[in-house]
Amino acid sequence: MSTRTNRWTATRRLRTLLHGDGGMSTAEYAVGTVAAVAFASLLYSVVTGDSIKDALAGLIARGLEGGGV
Known part of the structure; x- marks a missing residue:
């Protein structure tokens, strides 16, 4: 092959x-x-699950009580 063809091919x-x-x-x-x-439905099922609801409710309750651990 010529140099011109190689240059054209590379370009x-x-x-x-x-x-x-x-x-x-x-x-x-x-x-x-x-x-x-599929990812959105998986994320929705995780977020609406009981464990997440309980964790969020506990967090809110602790915040309302003054943030004690």
């Missing part, structure tokens, strides 16, 4: 690496949305 590879595809495809958006919904 094209660098441009592809720097700019990429420019965004996600529809399938990637779908997978990302499903993952976000």
